[in-house]
Amino acid sequence: MKRLSVILLVAASITGLLGVSSPRAADDQADDVGTFMRAKLEHSKNVLEGLATENFDLIAKDSQQLTLLSLDTDWQVLQTPEYTQLSLAFRKTSQTLTDAAKKKNLDGATLAYVEMTLKCVECHKYVRSVEMTRL
Numbered sequence: 001m002k003r004l005s006v007i008l009l010v011a012a013s014i015t016g017l018l019g020v021s022s023p024r025a026a027d028d029q030a031d032d033v034g035t036f037m038r039a040k041l042e043h044s045k046n047v048l049e050g051l052a053t054e055n056f057d058l059i060a061k062d063s064q065q066l067t068l069l070s071l072d073t074d075w076q077v078l079q080t081p082e083y084t085q086l087s088l089a090f091r092k093t094s095q096t097l098t099d100a101a102k103k104k105n106l107d108g109a110t111l112a113y114v115e116m117t118l119k120c121v122e123c124h125k126y127v128r129s130v131e132m133t134r135l
């Protein structure tokens, strides 16, 4: 048993030395970005739940998380002026959403949620168009 683990360990280091493991590392990185990006979806679902149940704390908390995510380095997938602009526009709507929730303004928060959702879609459209031209 012990011997087998040693062999496996050696085999693992050799593949590592050969650089065979680097595609795996790239995969891991992509997974991390995926996890990060999916967190946006979780937060926006929570905001929707907050709107539907008039839970202003929930709306404020999760919209704030969205604002914070947009400032994270993991968010900066593309370094283009358009992407920066789209991120800024997104952040404005998530901040408006938080402000409306803090003022217990349900209609204002709902409107800001719709505007924010448009920003999600707008940026994804842009990202896809960039990926298309890269192919």
Ligand code: HEC
Pocket: 033, 034, 035, 037, 038, 040, 041, 044, 066, 077, 078, 083, 086, 087, 090, 116, 117, 119, 120, 121, 123, 124, 127
């Ligand atoms: C400023 C740009 C931008 C905005 C705004 C934005 N996203 Fe994204 N999103 C991205 C990028 C970049 C990716 C990664 C695309 C890729 O992997 O090719 C992504 C990926 C995703 C993914 C896919 C994750 C996976 O499984 O790979 C989800 C889900 C997602 N975003 C949700 C949202 C939601 C919900 C919002 C709005 C609340 C939002 N995004 C706003 C840029 C943005």
